[in-house]
Amino acid sequence: MNASPPGLVFVVSGPSGSGKSTLLRRVLAADSQVCFSVSHTTRAPRAGEVDGRDYWFVDEQAFRERIERGGFLEWAEYGGHLYGTSREAICEPTARGLDVILEVEVQGAAQLRQSLAEAVFVFLIPPSLDVLEQRLRGRGTEDEDVICKRLVRSREEIHLVFEDGDGDSPLGSYEYVIVNDDVDRAVADLLHVVGAARVARQRVVASQRQHFGFD
Amino acid sequence: MNASPPGLVFVVSGPSGSGKSTLLRRVLAADSQVCFSVSHTTRAPRAGEVDGRDYWFVDEQAFRERIERGGFLEWAEYGGHLYGTSREAICEPTARGLDVILEVEVQGAAQLRQSLAEAVFVFLIPPSLDVLEQRLRGRGTEDEDVICKRLVRSREEIHLVFEDGDGDSPLGSYEYVIVNDDVDRAVADLLHVVGAARVARQRVVASQRQHFGFD
Numbered sequence: 547m548n549a550s551p552p553g554l555v556f557v558v559s560g561p562s563g564s565g566k567s568t569l570l571r572r573v574l575a576a577d578s579q580v581c582f583s584v585s586h587t588t589r590a591p592r593a594g595e596v597d598g599r600d601y602w603f604v605d606e607q608a609f610r611e612r613i614e615r616g617g618f619l620e621w622a623e624y625g626g627h628l629y630g631t632s633r634e635a636i637c638e639p640t641a642r643g644l645d646v647i648l649e650v651e652v653q654g655a656a657q658l659r660q661s662l663a664e665a666v667f668v669f670l671i672p673p674s675l676d677v678l679e680q681r682l683r684g685r686g687t688e689d690e691d692v693i694c695k696r697l698v699r700s701r702e703e704i705h706l707v708f709e710d711g712d713g714d715s716p717l718g719s720y721e722y723v724i725v726n727d728d729v730d731r732a733v734a735d736l737l738h739v740v741g742a743a744r745v746a747r748q749r750v751v752a753s754q755r756q757h758f759g760f761d
Numbered sequence: 762m763n764a765s766p767p768g769l770v771f772v773v774s775g776p777s778g779s780g781k782s783t784l785l786r787r788v789l790a791a792d793s794q795v796c797f798s799v800s801h802t803t804r805a806p807r808a809g810e811v812d813g814r815d816y817w818f819v820d821e822q823a824f825r826e827r828i829e830r831g832g833f834l835e836w837a838e839y840g841g842h843l844y845g846t847s848r849e850a851i852c853e854p855t856a857r858g859l860d861v862i863l864e865v866e867v868q869g870a871a872q873l874r875q876s877l878a879e880a881v882f883v884f885l886i887p888p889s890l891d892v893l894e895q896r897l898r899g900r901g902t903e904d905e906d907v908i909c910k911r912l913v914r915s916r917e918e919i920h921l922v923f924e925d926g927d928g929d930s931p932l933g934s935y936e937y938v939i940v941n942d943d944v945d946r947a948v949a950d951l952l953h954v955v956g957a958a959r960v961a962r963q964r965v966v967a968s969q970r971q972h973f974g975f976d
Contacts, residue, residue: 671969674973675973708969709975723962735956737953738952738960739956741952741957742937742954742957742958744950745939745953747884747922747925750937751938758889758919758920760923760924
């Protein structure tokens with residue numbers, strides 16, 4: 547009855563080991579209106595990760611050339627690797643009416659707060675810091691020193707988001723916090739966040755005003 | 762793992778004939794964590810309506826006595842009848858951790874904006890004004906004069922909510938607008954709104970802060 551409005555943008559962040567990737571794969575499978583913003587990274591693919599689906603895996607030179615060209619909305623170094631979100635990764639699908647979910651590290655999300663003011667920001671946390679530690683060790687891909695640094699940093703990130711009283715955290719303000727203690731539940735929570743954003747008043751009014759003869 | 766926080770409050774309003782009652786019955790059946798705030802009214806029960814479930818049906822004298830006692834958070838006259846929401850109808854279930862949905866007329870919702878600042882306000886609209894007219898006539902319970910008055914008023918209510926640019930509408934500010942063109946879809950929309958409110962950052966932080974050792 548009405549032209550479909552441009553797609554929404556959801557930024558999902560959270561400490562390393564909070565389970566972002568698994569959550570997003572499940573949400574994408576459940577909602578065909580949502581697509582994944584594919585980030586660039588210089589880190590090596592993990593088992594099962596596919597280039598162009600999970601990340602664009604590039605070498606450091608290619609990554610730094612893209613930075614020079616202004617090709618990233620955000621980029622950050624994390625755990626010795628570079629991660630970035632290209633402008634096209636967001637604009638291209640939203641222009642076609644698809645909602646886009648970005649998975650970014652916490653530093654990157656803070657940068658996106660500036661360039662994506664309309665986006666909905668979701669922070670994913672593990673059920674506890676002990677569980678986070680178990681998950682990081684369970685991967686078996688990082689050495690002890692890396693794991694310790696990540697745990698210290700994760701605790702700090704969670705703390706900053708929790709204490710963000712006035713929405714002025716240096717990590718950017720998150721509208722939602724999802725506890726990933728049960729992945730089915732966390733998937734349902736994120737689908738609710740997406741579904742609710744689609745019926746936010748100003749969005750619905752923009753698409754319905756003309757239909758109701760208020761133009 | 763944590764004590765359950767007090768329940769949330771959702772105020773669902775919309776023009777007469779937008780389908781509020783059917784929607785809410787379906788949402789309640791789908792989510793056992795949600796309950797219905799039972800309003801008082803002086804209007805006669807419609808076919809199938811049950812006292813204490815759909816409304817508390819009272820006579821005008823009893824209703825006015827309750828007003829005198831300050832027993833209503835909001836009340837309004839609508840279509841020649843009185844409608845009101847008692848304080849207990851909200852506080853009693855939320856104290857037990859249940860989320861409460863209130864179905865109120867548009868005037869009543871504006872009053873509740875004052876007393877229930879934390880509530881989530883949802884405006885339900887029909888797919889068009891023509892459909893609204895058909896629905897009101899289809900009930901067969903109101904005469905022509907009442908139907909015409911309701912249609913004029915409904916258009917005005919929708920217009921005020923649509924044009925609420927800064928959230929300062931005289932009808933109160935609504936966070937969400939749901940178009941009731943397909944009841945299954947509208948039910949899903951409202952369930953998303955409820956589910957998203959449960960993972961709003963400040964709510965989750967309040968229940969998790971101690972668990973993460975930030976107290």
